Amino acid sequence: MNRIEIVTAFSAVETAAMDAALEAALQGPRGANPLVGAVVIDAAGRQLVTGYHRGAGTPHAEADAITQAEAAGLDLSGCTMVITLEPCDHSGRTGPCTQAIIRAGITDVVYAVDDPHDPAAGGAATLRRAGVQVRSGLAAGESFELNRQWFLGVAAQRPFVTLHIAQTLDSRIAAEDGTSQWISSPESLADNHGLRRRIDAILVGTQTVLVDNPRLTARDASGATAGKQPLRAVMGLRDIPADAAVRGDDGNVLHLPTRDPREALSLLYAEGVRHVMVEGGSRILSSFLAAGLVDELIVYLAPTLLGSGTPALNGLGITTLADARHWDWDPSDGGAVLTLGRDLRLHLRPEPTEAFEPHLSRTAAEPAMGGY
Ligand SMILES: NC(=O)C1=CN([C@@H]2O[C@H](COP(=O)(O)OP(=O)(O)OC[C@H]3O[C@@H](n4cnc5c(N)ncnc54)[C@H](OP(=O)(O)O)[C@@H]3O)[C@@H](O)[C@H]2O)C=CC1
Numbered sequence: 540m541n542r543i544e545i546v547t548a549f550s551a552v553e554t555a556a557m558d559a560a561l562e563a564a565l566q567g568p569r570g571a572n573p574l575v576g577a578v579v580i581d582a583a584g585r586q587l588v589t590g591y592h593r594g595a596g597t598p599h600a601e602a603d604a605i606t607q608a609e610a611a612g613l614d615l616s617g618c619t620m621v622i623t624l625e626p627c628d629h630s631g632r633t634g635p636c637t638q639a640i641i642r643a644g645i646t647d648v649v650y651a652v653d654d655p656h657d658p659a660a661g662g663a664a665t666l667r668r669a670g671v672q673v674r675s676g677l678a679a680g681e682s683f684e685l686n687r688q689w690f691l692g693v694a695a696q697r698p699f700v701t702l703h704i705a706q707t708l709d710s711r712i713a714a715e716d717g718t719s720q721w722i723s724s725p726e727s728l729a730d731n732h733g734l735r736r737r738i739d740a741i742l743v744g745t746q747t748v749l750v751d752n753p754r755l756t757a758r759d760a761s762g763a764t765a766g767k768q769p770l771r772a773v774m775g776l777r778d779i780p781a782d783a784a785v786r787g788d789d790g791n792v793l794h795l796p797t798r799d800p801r802e803a804l805s806l807l808y809a810e811g812v813r814h815v816m817v818e819g820g821s822r823i824l825s826s827f828l829a830a831g832l833v834d835e836l837i838v839y840l841a842p843t844l845l846g847s848g849t850p851a852l853n854g855l856g857i858t859t860l861a862d863a864r865h866w867d868w869d870p871s872d873g874g875a876v877l878t879l880g881r882d883l884r885l886h887l888r889p890e891p892t893e894a895f896e897p898h899l900s901r902t903a904a905e906p907a908m909g910g911y
Pocket residue numbers: 703704705706711712713717718719722743744745746747748750751774775776777778797798799800818819820821822823824826849
């Protein structure tokens with residue numbers, strides 16, 4: 540019998556580092572930016588530092604790892620960096636990771652999938668021009684899966700959509716008389732205000748504006764507005780009342796005169812919104828879910844029963860169990876199930892329904908590296 544010797548492009552040490560990078564990436568939050576992890580290994584195969592990305596506007600995983608190394612007095616020259624995504628090549632809110640890698644003296648980069656985001660792409664080519672050996676495609680499937688919804692959103696040129704539901708045990712988001720403040724525990728509300736600080740826009744329906752007169756600002760425990768404030772978007776054909784609290788005094792409000800969630804997302808994207816939280820009410824939540832436009836689901840579940848009132852959802856067009864929509868538990872950003880005071884926070888992502896493969900590797904791994 541012939542023995543077939545399999546030579547892969549990557550060493551066991553690099554594969555283990557990629558596993559660690561994938562694990563680290565899960566600590567980050569979902570949103571406008573993908574989850575990314577980075578691990579630096581030395582010539583002896585030791586994992587020196589592990590970095591991850593903590594969300595839009597914060598250092599990328601590569602920069603996080605390099606900063607940690609600097610703080611610990613570690614010299615990374617001649618080391619290999621293993622990353623779940625191609626290093627960026629642009630100066631966004633943070634500097635280009637390619638330059639940080641080159642400056643640190645890292646001579647080898649292994650990454651999983653290409654960055655499809657145009658302004659950030661091209662990192663591999665820049666690194667190669669600087670003499671860094673670059674290989675890609677290690678754990679490409681896992682890395683794509685890690686950020687599946689983000690890849691889909693980038694390809695569709697629409698914002699990443701987080702759906703928020705604050706509900707009772709019997710799936711009510713308001714009582715029969717319309718009262719709903721508050722179903723959630725103070726800890727859940729604080730968590731939600733943290734999310735409001737991270738997103739670009741928050742979206743509610745016109746009916747919620749009329750019933751609740753919400754402010755839709757990000758506030759701290761004292762009730763003061765705190766941190767970055769989201770654009771406040773209201774969806775529906777009716778006008779926003781002149782004295783509605785959502786208008787605020789900063790003009791950071793947008794009326795989306797449509798009932799079509801796709802159109803709402805296009806309008807938001809044109810305004811520069813890359814992460815929107817759809818907050819409610821029932822009809823708005825249902826329309827985004829029915830259209831398959833939800834990337835992340837956060838349910839604040841209060842141990843409370845109402846028995847009647849506004850249901851979280853008012854129909855998704857599903858009439859038989861075979862058509863039920865399934866969701867996967869999302870272990871990222873604090874985990875799939877988190878206790879928040881007396882509430883539970885459930886964190887989910889849609890089960891894949893369509894085959895979608897991004898362009899996993901723009902440039903093939905260096906020829907000598909692959910094959911059987
Ligand atoms: N606990 C929670 O998490 C939350 C609870 N709530 C509660 O939800 C209740 C409001 O929910 P609900 O009555 O469903 O109202 P919504 O806030 O979902 O707004 C519905 C209105 O939005 C417009 N609209 C826009 N797109 C659509 C669409 N695709 N389908 C249907 N209507 C659309 C319509 O008005 P138009 O004629 O203007 O087009 C419609 O009347 C309130 O009691 C509020 O307190 C609200 C948010 C969060």
